[in-house]
Amino acid sequence: xxxxxxxxxxxxxxxxxxxxxxxxxxxxxxxxxxxxxxxxxxxxxxxxxxxxxxxxxxxxxxxxxxxxxxxxxxxxxxxxxxxxxxxxxxxxxxxxxxxxxxxxxxxxxxxxxxxxxxxxxxxxxxxxxxxxxxx
Ligand SMILES: [Fe+2]
Numbered sequence: 001x002x003x004x005x006x007x008x009x010x011x012x013x014x015x016x017x018x019x020x021x022x023x024x025x026x027x028x029x030x031x032x033x034x035x036x037x038x039x040x041x042x043x044x045x046x047x048x049x050x051x052x053x054x055x056x057x058x059x060x061x062x063x064x065x066x067x068x069x070x071x072x073x074x075x076x077x078x079x080x081x082x083x084x085x086x087x088x089x090x091x092x093x094x095x096x097x098x099x100x101x102x103x104x105x106x107x108x109x110x111x112x113x114x115x116x117x118x119x120x121x122x123x124x125x126x127x128x129x130x131x132x133x134x135x
Contacts, residue, residue: 001036003029004111010118012126014135017065020058021118027051028111044103048092051110055085062122069134071125080121084113 004025011018027050034043059081066074087109094102129135 001032003032010114012122013130014126017062020061024054027054051088055088066125069129071128077121077125
């Protein structure tokens, strides 16, 4: 099994936020490790709980940060965050109703978030703010 390694490409250069993004990588690695060790039930429980917490404290933190710094595309960014929160709620519901595919989709989406969101969308606000000496 190959765990995800934190890379410079994921780094925004904003310590507090990078720290939180690292948690997402750790969360996925913990999930894969627990599965590999044969603790499927715990793996799923921990993942769902950790992701739910993350979606609240991290996405809300980021939104507040962008707002306070006056990033002009904050509203669009918030919509993308809301989409992840909605997806989480839907997939969790489907999973609890007995559809194992929903969990796989949620894990895959979370994994892709590293590359589609952090490396692209989050980079935009980081670059914008850094160019202006705001971060
Ligand atoms: Fe974001």
